[in-house]
Amino acid sequence: MHLIDRYAYSNALRHVDPLIKGGLALWIIVLCLGLNEPLVGLFAVVWMGILAVGLANIPLRTFGGLLLTEGAFLLLATIAVILSISMTQPSMDGGWTIHLGPIWLATSRVSLYQGANLILRALGAAAAMNFLALTTPMVDVIALLRRLHMPGVIIDLMTLMYRFIFVLLESLERMVRAQDSRLGFNAPPMRRLQNAAWIATHLFIEAFLRSRNLQQALASRGYDGGDLRVLPASYEFDVRLLVLGALALTNLLFIWWLI
Amino acid sequence: MSLFTFSHVTFRYPTQTERPALDDLSLTIPEGEKIVVLGRNGSGKSTFLLHLNGLLRPKHGQILFRGEPLDYSRRGLKRLRQQVALVFQNPDDQLFSASVFQDISFGPLNLGLSEEEAWARVREAAAICNIEHLLERPTHALSGGEKARVALAGVLAMRPDVLALDELMASLDPWGRAKIRDILDGYHARNKTVLLISHDLGLVKHWSTWVIVIHQGKAVFSGRVEDLLDDQGIMDETGLLAIWREAMQDCL
Numbered sequence: 001m002h003l004i005d006r007y008a009y010s011n012a013l014r015h016v017d018p019l020i021k022g023g024l025a026l027w028i029i030v031l032c033l034g035l036n037e038p039l040v041g042l043f044a045v046v047w048m049g050i051l052a053v054g055l056a057n058i059p060l061r062t063f064g065g066l067l068l069t070e071g072a073f074l075l076l077a078t079i080a081v082i083l084s085i086s087m088t089q090p091s092m093d094g095g096w097t098i099h100l101g102p103i104w105l106a107t108s109r110v111s112l113y114q115g116a117n118l119i120l121r122a123l124g125a126a127a128a129m130n131f132l133a134l135t136t137p138m139v140d141v142i143a144l145l146r147r148l149h150m151p152g153v154i155i156d157l158m159t160l161m162y163r164f165i166f167v168l169l170e171s172l173e174r175m176v177r178a179q180d181s182r183l184g185f186n187a188p189p190m191r192r193l194q195n196a197a198w199i200a201t202h203l204f205i206e207a208f209l210r211s212r213n214l215q216q217a218l219a220s221r222g223y224d225g226g227d228l229r230v231l232p233a234s235y236e237f238d239v240r241l242l243v244l245g246a247l248a249l250t251n252l253l254f255i256w257w258l259i
Numbered sequence: 260m261s262l263f264t265f266s267h268v269t270f271r272y273p274t275q276t277e278r279p280a281l282d283d284l285s286l287t288i289p290e291g292e293k294i295v296v297l298g299r300n301g302s303g304k305s306t307f308l309l310h311l312n313g314l315l316r317p318k319h320g321q322i323l324f325r326g327e328p329l330d331y332s333r334r335g336l337k338r339l340r341q342q343v344a345l346v347f348q349n350p351d352d353q354l355f356s357a358s359v360f361q362d363i364s365f366g367p368l369n370l371g372l373s374e375e376e377a378w379a380r381v382r383e384a385a386a387i388c389n390i391e392h393l394l395e396r397p398t399h400a401l402s403g404g405e406k407a408r409v410a411l412a413g414v415l416a417m418r419p420d421v422l423a424l425d426e427l428m429a430s431l432d433p434w435g436r437a438k439i440r441d442i443l444d445g446y447h448a449r450n451k452t453v454l455l456i457s458h459d460l461g462l463v464k465h466w467s468t469w470v471i472v473i474h475q476g477k478a479v480f481s482g483r484v485e486d487l488l489d490d491q492g493i494m495d496e497t498g499l500l501a502i503w504r505e506a507m508q509d510c511l
Contacts, residue, residue, distance in 0.1 A: 137357070167351050213347065217352050218365075221417065233358070233361075
């Protein structure tokens with residue numbers, strides 16, 4: 001969370017209008033989900049990498065690391081699509097089977113293609129989401145949603161939730177350190193579980209108290225209901241991102257049309 | 260005319276079963292002073308502060324602001340909170356917005372100012388608090404001292420007549436405290452009243468011009484620092500005498 005947030009505030013596209021970044025990411029996601037072709041996903045990953053690393057100056061290691069993590073989860077999720085497990089020998093034409101004790105693992109060319117298709121298209125969409133997350137601070141995403149006329153109450157909830165993530169993370173770190181310093185995590189498993197439950201309980205109480213204090217602080221600055229109004233941010237227009245983004249979208253459509 | 264007059268104010272939190280947080284508290288607060296509120300933990304200082312801009316309402320008694328009873332209607336509270344600003348002990352309780360300039364703009368926009376006027380107020384408050392370089396930063400990425408100054412800027416942008424701080428400097432290092440003190444001095448020089456809760460007896464001795472001592476929910480003293488030091492009875496009753504001697508010995 002902290003890492004993504006740090007890049008979001010320090011990347012080279014930080015001040016570019018989130019409408020461009022968000023619009024591009026959204027279109028890439030729509031194409032990845034809508035066009036049933038694994039190459040579209042693969043090219044989406046490449047294009048998002050070019051834009052994030054080349055244009056926004058996000059380190060390749062960070063961008064790649066995030067994708068690998070997401071890829072690992074996707075792989076786990078698609079195992080069921082790629083492999084079929086049974087206790088009896090499956091009857092398959094043009095497939096492969098492995099016999100492991102009483103268990104039969106089977107796959108086929110079609111299952112492998114379906115798995116790759118799912119993983120690549122989901123990775124393409126994830127890469128687009130990563131591009132947005134790494135280049136656009138949440139405050140800009142919220143501002144964008146405000147510009148798109150999302151209801152004020154949802155915007156306010158998002159703002160407060162985002163702020164509270166960090167406030168409660170700090171509290172959580174403090175509580176964990178306090179327990180750790182008193183050997184809270186060197187205890188027997190049941191005791192550790194109980195300690196973790198105490199942290200969760202105190203965090204809940206802290207969240208409640210903090211929200212009460214925040215309500216008082218807001219009222220103290222003249223808030224008496226309605227939207228939490230703050231100044232909008234000003235943004236820049238980046239022609240390079242616009243041109244490259246348009247090129248990426250055209251490229252994905254062209255690949256789909258070609259195949 | 261007094262800035263605030265508290266007459267027999269009593270306030271009890273719903274969960275309180277023993278003595279009330281404020282117990283028949285009566286005092287007057289003069290205008291244009293640098294005021295420090297002293298008292299032990301749990302003596303009722305923060306509760307007293309929350310009454311200043313109508314966040315809490317007394318169960319009994321009356322509060323006058325510039326001779327007029329506090330108006331707890333929506334409009335009355337809005338007017339009061341424009342004039343009396345509170346800064347909370349923990350800046351994280353106050354900073355809600357994701358970026359610094361947006362958080363500072365919250366108060367001015369609530370006053371009904373236009374975006375241009377709000378921007379001007381943001382820049383003015385940022386200049387006073389020396390945080391111009393932080394305006395674009397996310398609030399969660401600030402240090403403790405920076406958060407305190409941003410919280411202060413958030414209320415200064417409303418140009419209040421009275422600035423009340425609840426132990427804002429308690430968790431700051433000496434440099435952070437000095438910065439906040441400079442800001443408060445600058446603000447007081449504009450003929451404003453600054454009131455702060457503190458346990459720092461050095462601040463009482465060298466900075467404040469007026470002291471309020473709250474003990475077990477009652478105001479046992481409200482006056483000049485010299486008069487407090489002369490009042491052995493109160494100093495002894497509130498336990499300040501021993502602490503004061505210790506602090507002065509440390510200074511020597």
